[in-house]
Amino acid sequence: PSFETLLLARALQGLGTSATRVIATSIVRDCYAGRRMASVMSLAMMVFIAVPVIAPSFGQAVLLVTAWRGIFVVLMLYGLLALAWCVLRLPETLPESGRRSLAPADVLSAFRQTVTNRQTIGYATAAGSVIGALFAYVFCAQQVFTGIYHLGHYFPLAFAAIAAGTAIAGFLNARLVGRLGMRVISHGALALYTVVAAVMLLTESLGMLPLALFMVLSALMMFSFGMMIANFTALAMEPQGHIAGTASSLYGSITTLIGIVVGMAIGQSFDGTLLPFSVGFFLSTLAALAIVLVVEKGRLFKPHHRPVG
16 A cells, blocks of 8 residues: 555565575585585575576566566465475474574574684675675666666566576586585685676776677676585585574575675666676675685685594
8 A cells, every 4th residue: 555565564574584594504504514515505595596586587477467566466375385385394404402592692602603603704704795796786687788788678588598507506516516525616616706707897897898798707607606605605504503593594694784785885886887887796706705715714725724523
């Protein structure tokens, strides 16, 4: 009945759906560790990342057959389906011996353990920086494809084609991480992410960024992001098996908040060209690279200490 009611309902939707992000990561950490955790996490992250990327195409498809309110009907039906699946198929993965008290002191202690762990907080902030670049891309995409490259109704198709890079990365990472390790893959992907950002900034600055090159660079951005984010998540969660739920909630909050702030800052600076996005993409990527270097004490591709056990 009113815009205020819509905003309130959407806020409640966000509050509810945040549980799935926290629980999915916690379940993976409950059941797996090390490289196997990263392999499974890559499949979960593939869904987390692919959904907002393909959302414009899916939303456009819904709007072809119904009015805008139909989107919320689809969300309701999907929510009921997910709820039924969880009731029937999803067991509790945390044994009673591993459950923690909800006393404020214990909760605060778990928070403190999470935010004071160098590896956890470092990879969380690095992930937030690269997610910020992705959010900026999502925020700007329609203006870029329709306003700069004049794709019109073909925008959802181009957007979905580029998003395929995340799906490919997710499957590939799940196959390779057991042999190569989380750091080799994620640090290599971060290096590729940096190169893509630099090339995009350089070509846009020179006025030499046609649609074909932008599509290729965007696909590489999606691919490297997909190879990076699951491993960053696994590395952040690796030391937190005893407080996986708390660590997962804080990790999700930190990465999402940083991503939204960075993404909105870049997105709001859109001026009809790709230069603001290219500059923001490059700077946020450099920030992520600097954070990872600090976490690993200047040593990429291998841990800066010998893992226990």
